[in-house]
Amino acid sequence: MSVIRFTGANSRDAMRQVREALGDEALILANRRTDSGVEILAMAESAAEESPEPAPAAAPPTAPPPAGGGQSAAPASAFEAMSEKLLEEMRDMRALLAREQGGREPAAGVDGQVRQLLLEVGFGATLAVEIAAALPDELRGAEALNERVLGWVKRQLVARLEGLDDEAAFLDRTGVVALIGPTGVGKTTTTAKLAARYVMRHGTRPVALVTTDSFRIGAHEQLRIYARLLDVPMYALTADQPVNDLLGRMQGKSWVIIDTVGMSQRDQRVIEQVGHLGGGKTPVRLVLLLNAASHPETLDEVVLRYRQAAQAAGAEIGDCVITKQDEAGRLAPALDVVIRHGLRLLFVSHGQRVPEDMSLAEPPALIDEALTQRREAPLPASAPAARESSGGRASTLMGQGRRLAGTLQALRRRLEGFDALERVWDLLGLPVSVQQPRLEALLADYPGHDRALGILWSERRRVSGAAWSMPDIALNADGDWLALPLLQHRQVAGQQPRLAEAESRLGASVHLMTGMPDAEACQWLEQRALSWVSQVRGSQRVAHGGERHPLKALVALAEPLDEARCRYRGVAARLRLASLPVSMTPKPVRRGDDPQNVLAWLGEVRDAESGQMVAQRYWLTPARLGRQPVPLLLHQLQGDGLALLTRRAWQQIEPQALGEMRPDVRLLMASGTAAVAAHLDLAEDEAAMDLRAELLGLAGARRRRRDVALMEALVQLFLVRDAIRHLGLGEREAG
Structure with missing residues (x-):
């Protein structure tokens, strides 16, 4: 050169x-x-x-x-x-x-492509990395961002963005609302838009407008024009005038909205202003306005400083409105701030027209719009997470609190009995003398009459390596396990009396048992023509061709069925089934007992990836049911690892670290957590996949045994519940 x-x-x-x-x-x-x-x-x-x-x-x-x-x-x-x-x-x-x-070449792996997509539409690196890391195993094999992956990404974002179910949740709640935020964010126009919506819904009589802006030239006049057009009164509140004094003059006004003076988030008077609004006897709901066209770091600082001011005044900011969406190049940066700070987004404003240019915040539509506004990411996909502002880091707890609360709500909606399991966990930390009566009251009416389709009966002996017996699991009408199991020692003695009590008290008509039913139980089941399955050993002797044989010796004679997909102890597997008509005599054998015609089921469980056989199982079912019990066989097989999973959970719930607790309380905590984890591991619908991703993301670790990882994540979820509630980060009241 x-x-x-x-x-x-x-x-x-x-x-x-x-x-x-x-x-x-x-x-x-x-x-x-x-x-x-x-x-x-x-x-x-x-x-x-x-x-x-x-x-x-x-x-x-x-x-x-x-x-x-x-x-x-x-x-x-x-x-x-x-x-x-x-x-x-x-x-x-x-x-x-x-x-x-x-x-800037396309990111390797579908998780890298998810992260790149979120960065390019404007979401922050913290959220992008968090969501990409939680990508379910079922989607990691995709070669590109297909519709299923994109659908999952949208659901993750929608789940993190809290909005109103409808306008009534906000407009039908009477009281005082104050709009706060920096100068020029659009408070006066938003005040008029909200007032107009309220007038259209309730009329003019209950409404009043208030301004505290004595700094901007013409600020009073602008709001006065809106008030005149809406035919509602307007009042001015001076800096030294208590809110209560003004409200006393508004007889009959049930919905008052205050347009506050705009202040930079760095102005020390922000604390004085918020303190002035919240210093009276009448509670004031604070709604923070965020300019969609502002830089994300600016929005971060706005939320942080205004929340600090509210906290100093003994108030809270949980709601927000995004303004000037029409002036923003992308929507995702503002949504990212709302999500990370755990705010509830009420409305989105996108123009000057009153009231047309404001709409209810609908998370699915907003996320769809944000994901279409893609441009080159500011950082390469392989780079570490971008630096967040100190305000963003400080607010992470708020967003995580909302996220944890949302996960709990999803679990309550999905699993019957989860609310009862939560109440058992509520006993943690209480004196043992208090735990006992509260547990008795809780279990007295659980799960309630006709709440259970069937029962997965556990072995009537102690779990290997433990000092307790595995509780029984009730199944609901859909065949799903109830979240809170049934303690063995609280049930009546004898197999037939237990079956009868389950039928009369719970409405159970399906029984999944370990071992052959005794003669009395077998007769009772047949008299009522109930469905039952008995899992037995390969050495169980049955009659076939006029001779008695162990079941495992009859495998070659059984008629093979199609394979069924399943999960076995947290791992994807396939069940190969074969059936054979046989007869059995109930034990203990009594004179006059006749052999009963049954179907023998012989199953091989093979690893879905390697094809290696990992277990053999044998079942007996009434011959009258034909092949109907196949789903029941799967249910019982998939419950095979519950006892070991419960033992792991028992070890996680350590009294020395968590406080004194009754053994039965600890066992219910452990077995219930194991049942929920196993249910989520087994379920194949998208909602379950999303919950798994959320829980595994919270746990921050992946392992081959997915059920164990889910169990550990659930234990963590329960342990932080009290902290969430204590910090006020849990579920917000409906209004």
């Missing part, structure tokens, strides 16, 4: 020489004025790309020598040295740019 010096009478002459020698793509490295005119150092662009090392400069034959003879040698050498240094820096810059461009 050659750096060439060109000297001309003026800049135009020197540049002409550069173009003639090197073409229009020449790189100009440096230029300076000399006694004879203008001197330019240049090189061909191709030489800069191809040559790894700097080369000494060489003058072309056509370039005139510098004026002044030898006296200019020393300045020329210094000039060339400086040029070489500049060239080296340019080369480093080229390499850096090349690395940057390489980093």
